[in-house]
Amino acid sequence: MEEEFKISDPQVLKVVAHPLRVRLLGLLRADGPATASGLGRVVGESSGSTSYHLRELAKYGFIEEDPDQRDGRERRWRSRHRYTTWDNLEMSGSPEGREAVKIMRMRQVAVLGRQVQEFDEGEWGDEWVRAAGLSDTLVRLPASALLELSRQVGELLEEFGARHADAPDAEQVLVWMGGFPRRTGEEEA
Secondary structure, eight states: OEEEEEEOOHHHHHHHHSHHHHHHHHHHHHHOOEEHHHHHHHHTOOHHHHHHHHHHHHHTTSEEEOTTSOOSSSOEEEESEEEEEEOHHHHTTSHHHHHHHHHHHHHHHHHHHHHHHHOOGGGSOHHHHHHOOOOOOOOOOOHHHHHHHHHHHHHHHHHHHHHHTTOTTOOOOOOOOOOOOOOTTOOOO
16 A cells, blocks of 8 residues: 555545545545445445445545455455645645635544544543543644644654554554644634
8 A cells, every 4th residue: 555645636636525435435544445335334325326436536546446355246445545645735726726625624524523423432441531532722833833743743643653553452543633823813612
């Protein structure tokens, strides 16, 4: 699997911004190869619907058939990349690009909301309940510092992931980081 899929075409970003497609891609990345039927059961869609959207993801290079796990009756799909990236500045050069980025941000927020809603403290031990959660911090930074922070957090996550991957109590953890400038006087959440 390749590390990243860098998108520079707003139309390609819009392909993956579809709510079902981005969810299917996320499942293939997190859970590994699957069939349209299996994914359909997870997301509550027909295998015909998931098949169509999987073919669209494959057409644009997000996923591929899994040659290692052929199923005699049905295709198994796998993600080609660990994650998808794009340059916000490059995308902001056109109305289509700005729209695609806004849609993707809203999809990311929807996934975050779903994860927060699905986290049930009763299903996890005290250590996980203490560790899981969200926080927000207001800090004054120039744009260059926010870029540096994002890069360093990414490096730190890679380091922690490699260091703890084989720990017996390790679980898949979604880690969110975002930063947006705020105009003075805007309402806080």
